[in-house]
Amino acid sequence: MNLKELLVQFKEELSGIYEVEEIAAIFNLLVEHVTGFNNRQLSLKGISTEMQDEFAMWGYLGELKTGKPVQYVIGEASFYGLKFKVNPAVLIPRPETEELVEWVIESCMVRSAGGLAPSKDKLSIFDIGTGSGCIAVTLARKISGSRVTGLDVSSEAIEAAKMNALLNSVGVTFVQGDILDNNLELNPDGKYDVIVSNPPYITPEEKEQMHQNVLDHEPHLALFVAKERPLVFYEAIADFAMSNLTSGGLLFFEINEHMGKETMQMLVDKSFINIVLRKDMQGKDRMIRCSLGT
Structure with a gap:
């Protein structure tokens, strides 16, 4: 044959x-x-x-x-030109998340040249809800001299992310923890210059529109939020950023395409500035960047 x-x-x-x-x-x-x-x-x-x-x-x-996704069948996925080991404990990396990473890289290059981290030798980056580590590992590979930390509530996800850091020959610190924990403190060396996250954001109503292979095989912990508080993770991350971003530091989100205005308003209410909503290649509201005022 x-x-x-x-x-x-x-x-x-x-x-x-x-x-x-x-x-x-x-x-x-x-x-x-x-x-x-x-x-x-x-x-x-x-x-x-x-x-x-x-x-x-x-x-x-x-x-x-x-219905098992092909990436789980072969145990790997491509992301931003790199290979990542994946299993049902972590989400399969998506193309729209590549666009978020590209935006982070572009912004860091511009801001570093202009003094995003003028008093440091290394840019400090924090990836919240790291999953497979695709964001953290890619940023560590593509932003020279960066110091990257990834956080996830799942111990299985942390193990997968550590494996992917080794696979791609980068040094990333991975920590198990819950961003909804108000007492979370992670950076002993100071504040972060960049915080980035692709947190859970799919509401129960949107489940009906999803492919059955995603519902049956990918981790619901990383996908869904309650109808009553669809922005619960964004609010918690924004609160964390208010205390843990450097002055002028950048916060990046991948967002629910239907919640762009609500997410932006939440950031306005928390006094973030320079808020930018960006569409993905399919024309959907998918990413937000903002900064902490000086």
């Missing part, structure tokens, strides 16, 4: 679970994972009988037919 025949089989057996375009994307990801080559490289190189047998023997179809 060649790759084209395998793809036909995948489309037939996964029909009704995924759209045709999704099936093709999943198949391409699996091919690259198993063979080490992307489709373009394979078209030039060809695929050996051994590779075909190896691909078939993994039994990926059985797991995919249960």
Whole structure:
């Protein structure tokens, strides 16, 4: 069986679970994972009988037919050009979070040049709700000389994040803790120059619009908030930032696309300044940046 025949089989057996375009994307990801080559490289190189047998023997179809996300099936995901180990204890990194990271990097480069951390040798960054560590690890890789800390309430997530820091050869400090704990104190060396978070923000009403494979397999602890307090994590993080950001420091959020105005107003009420709401590539209100007044 060649790759084209395998793809036909995948489309037939996964029909009704995924759209045709999704099936093709999943198949391409699996091919690259198993063979080490992307489709373009394979078209030039060809695929050996051994590779075909190896691909078939993994039994990926059985797991995919249960709705298990392909990233959990192969145990890894790509994020900002880096590889991350993932498992059901952590969210699968999303493209919109890559956009948030890009904004943090751009802002840090500009602000560092202008004196974001003039009295320090290293920029101090705090990632709240770190999960797989994709934000923390990427920032540590891309912002030279940064000192990055990641926080998560889940011990399993912390272990996954530590593994990903090692995998990507960066030094990140990961701490288990709950941002809803009012007595949380984490930086013995002073305040943070940047705080970034992609906290839980999906309301119960929005569950009906979500793909079943997300609901069945990804950690609800990292996804959902109660209807009564949809901004509970944003409020807690903002309060933490008020006491733990340096003067002029930056706070970044990934947000619920339906709660942009409410999140901005909450930050205004807490006296944050320079509040910017940014859309993602799909035109959805997805990110906020603000700063702590001097």
